[in-house]
Amino acid sequence: MITSMTGFGRGKAESEQYSVTVEMKSVNHRFCETIIRMPRQLMEIEDKIKKLVQKQVKRGRIEIFVTISGENIAQKDVEVDWKLLGHYMDELKKIQQTYQLTDAVRISDVLKMEDVFLLNEKQQDRTVLHGLVLEACEQAVNQLLLMRKQExxxxxxxxxxxxxxxxxxxxxxxxxxxxxxxxxxxxxxxxxxxxxxxxxxxxxxxxxxxxxxxxxxxxxxxxxxxxxxxxxxxxxxxxxxxxxxxxxxxxxxxxxxxxxxxxxxxxxxxxxxxxxxxxxxxxxxxxxxxx
Structure with a gap:
């Protein structure tokens, strides 16, 4: 049976922490081109997703959309560069003394100081999340293939x-x-x-x-x-x-x-x-x- 290059598929996988939805759509293309749109934290499994899809799809332009809800994918901490903040404060005092300014430094002023606050992302185990994404991808590609065969x-x-x-x-x-x-x-x-x-x-x-x-x-x-x-x-x-x-x-x-x-x-x-x-x-x- 011949297969069309156009189709759509959707898959969903869930755990206690996450709910993953994957949607795929394919259109005509001379070769097999796979485009994935998903959170950057999951880029490490991009090749696995492409191999999973290209194992069953040989021609067409396939767009894959990965949506995740539930707990945050990444845990982040705020770090203050106290040394840099001290430099800022010292320079502000000099400006006050030099120009006889009476305004006090407010917290809103501190928040605007460049590079004083650093956002760090903690490394965490995403094994479960990766498995959910691949499971949802497999469901989506199976639906995609079914529609392509029907067409x-x-x-x-x-x-x-x-x-x-x-x-x-x-x-x-x-x-x-x-x-x-x-x-x-x-x-x-x-x-x-x-x-x-x-x-x-x-x-x-x-x-x-x-x-x-x-x-x-x-x-x-x-x-x-x-x-x-x-x-x-x-x-x-x-x-x-x-x-x-x-x-x-x-x-x-x-x-x-x-x-x-x-x-x-x-x-x-x-x-x-x-x-x-x-x-x-x-x-x-x-x-x-x-x-």
Whole structure:
């Protein structure tokens, strides 16, 4: 089964001290890109989270949001730099004496003194918290995968439908292709008759028709289109990580369809080419979503 690159997952894990919620969303991307937004105190397990996700997700841009409630993740203490504070106070006294100021130094003034108060973070055991985060991440990625598979099933259905439509239009062109040369032969003979009567060189006409038939021959392109369509069906039915391969096949199909449009000098075939391009464009849009 093919998998979409878009999806959403949510996980939650709790203990007596903490409640951890992890949300993941993924969108299209050429490679696997993981972006994690969480408190900086948990950055030490960032690699573990990425490995957990990338073990199951191979393509897409995955954004991960980690939210924690409960006890503070970090315990902090305030430390006073008494030596620096003493310097501040000494200098303030000098200013008062020099300029005969009578205002007293208030606590609000002390709080504004730069670098006097230092905030220190205590090291603490976060083993339990780390386990909760990873547990919630695993729940979220499982939900994400489920949604990606569900969307993948819808993509598969639409791609198969487009392939069937392309196959039907190709069959129309197969039926029309032999008539192109016959119509050209009729046109050239009619024009020559109008200009020269019946006195024109048949061998020259046959030569011109042969040259035209060679230039307008689209059998090779039709055969390759059939092969590519078969490969698309085989790929989506038997493989999993098919996004890049399908992207290549749609490019090849586009090339062959354009060649038919350029070579086939026929209005009905031109109309079929337009129809094939419309179906192929729909298929390309769906392929861009596949992992």
């Amino acid at each position: 993948g099933a819808q993509l598969l259905s639409d791609i198969v439908a487009q392939v069937n439509q392309l196959h039907d239009v190709r069959e129309k062109i197969v039926q029309l292709a032999p008539k192109v040369v016959d119509h050209y032969k009729e046109r050239i003979q009619k024009k020559l008759s109008e200009y020269t009567g019946e006195a024109f060189e048949q061998q020259r006409v046959l030569t011109e028709i042969a040259i035209f038939a060679d230039k307008a021959d689209i059998n090779e392109e039709l055969t390759r289109i059939q092969s590519h369509l078969q490969q698309v069906i085989q790929t989506v039915e038997t493989e999993t990580l098919v996004g890049r391969k399908l992207d290549f096949l749609t490019q090849e199909l586009n090339r062959e369809i354009n060649t038919i449009g350029a070579k086939a000098n026929n209005g009905d075939i031109a109309q079929c080419v337009v129809e094939m391009k419309a179906h192929l464009e729909r298929m390309k849009e769906q392929v861009q979503n596949i992992e």
